[in-house]
Amino acid sequence: MEAKNLRNFVLCGSKFYMRDAFINPKVTYFLFNGFVKSISSIKLAPTGSSEHLSALRDYLESFDCSEDMSLYIQDAKSFIFPESFRKTCSPPLRNLKHNVTAKMPPATEAEDSELRDSLLWIAPSAYIPQIEHWT
Numbered sequence: 001m002e003a004k005n006l007r008n009f010v011l012c013g014s015k016f017y018m019r020d021a022f023i024n025p026k027v028t029y030f031l032f033n034g035f036v037k038s039i040s041s042i043k044l045a046p047t048g049s050s051e052h053l054s055a056l057r058d059y060l061e062s063f064d065c066s067e068d069m070s071l072y073i074q075d076a077k078s079f080i081f082p083e084s085f086r087k088t089c090s091p092p093l094r095n096l097k098h099n100v101t102a103k104m105p106p107a108t109e110a111e112d113s114e115l116r117d118s119l120l121w122i123a124p125s126a127y128i129p130q131i132e133h134w135t
Helices: 039-046 050-061 082-089 108-122
Strands: 008-016 029-035 069-072 100-104 130-133
Touching: 082 108, 100 108, 108 130
Parallel strands: 008 029, 069 100, 100 130
Antiparallel strands: none
């Protein structure tokens, strides 16, 4: 799809697949609800494995032109990048300058702390990451 002046883009529905998508840097709002084929290896790799972390890092990097990001996370552990991984890989969202927010079910203080450390690495130039819990 090509739309030079597109500012908002919403793609919803579980039957849609997003693969090899190009998001115009002028898009200020992007919402995708569905399946992402290009990171299917994340579902096959155990959470926290190097394959899972590498695939997730690479996927997040495809949104590095974003200004703000809200991540809806079902399991905090799946988004926690251990310090050993963070020391060997570059952050995926180096250019994200504004907000990064994780929205997720209630978690332990330890999980929140580890997730906040990971979000600080994921988007090092962003404001202090926010974690919002739903019930």
